[in-house]
Amino acid sequence: MKNIKFTAVNCSLVVAVVVILVVSAFYVRVGATADQVVVLRTSGMTCSSCVSKITKVLQSQRGVAATEIDLAGGLVLAGYDSKQVAPDSLARTVAAAGFKSEVAQVLTPQQFKSIVGRDLGGQAAGGCCGPRGCGSAQ
Structure with a gap:
């Protein structure tokens, strides 16, 4: 016993x-804090399900503090700690999720704020997948 x-x-x-x-x-x-913001030009995103999928895979990466997706513009933004992850690695992560993605620009959070007038965080747009589904236009 x-x-x-x-x-x-x-x-x-x-x-x-x-x-x-x-x-x-x-x-x-x-x-987590971000000292860089990567802008990824990404294709194949068609709906809010795509947004959720990309957000989930990016947020699972060590060093990613915030993500934001401009569905209509085909942009994925991620605030990250440059000591923990590289922007090319984040583009590969998005590509592995089924979306063509490449680094378009890397900014500081201050540069991002001066361009768009706000801090990075959670501004995602929705949409409809249609017959092809998420991540099919690679």
């Missing part, structure tokens, strides 16, 4: 540590 209790306590401790690590990872992700 003692061994069963000991095993249950060990399992409980392992689960508690995993939960703490997951929560800590989320906290670090939320607190």
